[in-house]
Amino acid sequence: MKAVRIATRQSPLALWQARHVGALLAAHHPGLEVSLVEMTTEGDRFLSAPLSAVGGKGLFVKEIEQALIDGRADLAVHSLKDMTSELPEGLILAAVPTREDPRDAFCGLGGLTLDTLPQGARVGTSSLRRSCILRSRRPDLDIVSLRGNVQTRLQKTKELGLSGAVLAYAGLRRLGLEDVITQVLSTEVSLPAVGQGVLAIQCRGEDARVRGLLAPLEDATTRVAVTAERALLAKLEGGCTVPLAGHATVSEGQVHLRALVGRPDGTRVVRGEVRGLVANAQALGEALAADLLSRGAADILRDFARRPGSGA
Known part of the structure; x- marks a missing residue:
C-alpha cells in the first residue's frame, strides 16, 4: 500500500492543516495511507519573548524542514507566512492549495471593534506588522506582545485584561472560532502578511513520487x-x-x-x-x-x- 508521512507542528491549527492536506491527498489517491510526524519547533518552545527577538518566523519551520532532509517525513505542511523567502537546498514548495481568506480579524472583548476601542486601549498581537499598522492608525493604543497558539493567545487576551487581539481570520475559521471575531479587517485597513491564508506543502525536490501525489492539490x-x-x-x-x-x-x-x-x-x-x-x-x-x-x-x-x- 502507498504511504506518505506528513511533518507538522503540534499546535491545534498546524494539526488541522496537516490533516486537511492528508484528507485532500486521500481523496485524490484512494488507498493512500497518510500518517503525521508531529514535532515541536524552536518557535513553539521560546514563547516568553517577541518572535522578532528570538530569531524570526523561520523558527517555526527549521526543524520540520530538517525532518524532510533527513528522510523522517515525505512532505511538510506549513502556514506559508511562517516561511522565509529562501528554502533549504534540496527542498521545494511543491504545492499551494487554494488560498483561504487572507484578512486579519479583531477579537474584541465585550463586542469591541477596532473602531470602538477606547483611548489608550491595550491590544494584543504576536506580529510586528500588525503592531505597526495598529499604531499608525491609532498611536494611542498600548500594544501587548502575545505568543502561543491561537487558543493560547485568545486566553491570554482575557487573562491580561486586554481590550482585544488581532489574529489571522484564516486560522480562526479553520479552528471553528469565528464566534470570537468582532470585526474582520479589510485589506485596506490591515494589509496581510506575505502568504497569509496559504498552506505551503513542501517536499524533497528529488522525490518524484511525492511531487506527483501533490500535483492535484496545486x-x-x-x-x-x-x-x-x-x-x-x-x-x-x-x-x-x-x-x-x-x-x-x-x-x-x-x-x-x-x-x-x-x-x-x-x-x-x-x-x-x-x-x-x-x-x-x-x-x-x-x-x-x-x-x-x-x-x-x-x-x-x-x-x-x-x-x-x-x-x-
Whole structure:
C-alpha cells in the first residue's frame, strides 16, 4: 500500500492543516495511507519573548524542514507566512492549495471593534506588522506582545485584561472560532502578511513520487499571487524580521500587488502597489520591492537592523 508521512507542528491549527492536506491527498489517491510526524519547533518552545527577538518566523519551520532532509517525513505542511523567502537546498514548495481568506480579524472583548476601542486601549498581537499598522492608525493604543497558539493567545487576551487581539481570520475559521471575531479587517485597513491564508506543502525536490501525489492539490491562481509576494519578500527581507506586509490578488490575467514596510511604532510607513501580467509575477514583486526601498524602506530596514534583539 502507498504511504506518505506528513511533518507538522503540534499546535491545534498546524494539526488541522496537516490533516486537511492528508484528507485532500486521500481523496485524490484512494488507498493512500497518510500518517503525521508531529514535532515541536524552536518557535513553539521560546514563547516568553517577541518572535522578532528570538530569531524570526523561520523558527517555526527549521526543524520540520530538517525532518524532510533527513528522510523522517515525505512532505511538510506549513502556514506559508511562517516561511522565509529562501528554502533549504534540496527542498521545494511543491504545492499551494487554494488560498483561504487572507484578512486579519479583531477579537474584541465585550463586542469591541477596532473602531470602538477606547483611548489608550491595550491590544494584543504576536506580529510586528500588525503592531505597526495598529499604531499608525491609532498611536494611542498600548500594544501587548502575545505568543502561543491561537487558543493560547485568545486566553491570554482575557487573562491580561486586554481590550482585544488581532489574529489571522484564516486560522480562526479553520479552528471553528469565528464566534470570537468582532470585526474582520479589510485589506485596506490591515494589509496581510506575505502568504497569509496559504498552506505551503513542501517536499524533497528529488522525490518524484511525492511531487506527483501533490500535483492535484496545486492552485494556479494562488501560486501566481504567492510568487509575486515572495519575490517582494526576498528583496526586502535582508535577514531581519521587520514590519512588512505584501498581498497580491489575481484577476483576468493581471496581478495587483500591494505592500508596506514600516517602523514598529508606526511613525513611518512606506506603501506602494504595482499591477501587471500574471506571467510577470516574479518581476512585479521585485520591482515593487525596489520602489519601496528607493522611497524610504531601505532606511527603515537599516535602522531596524541596528536595534538590539531585532533578529538581524
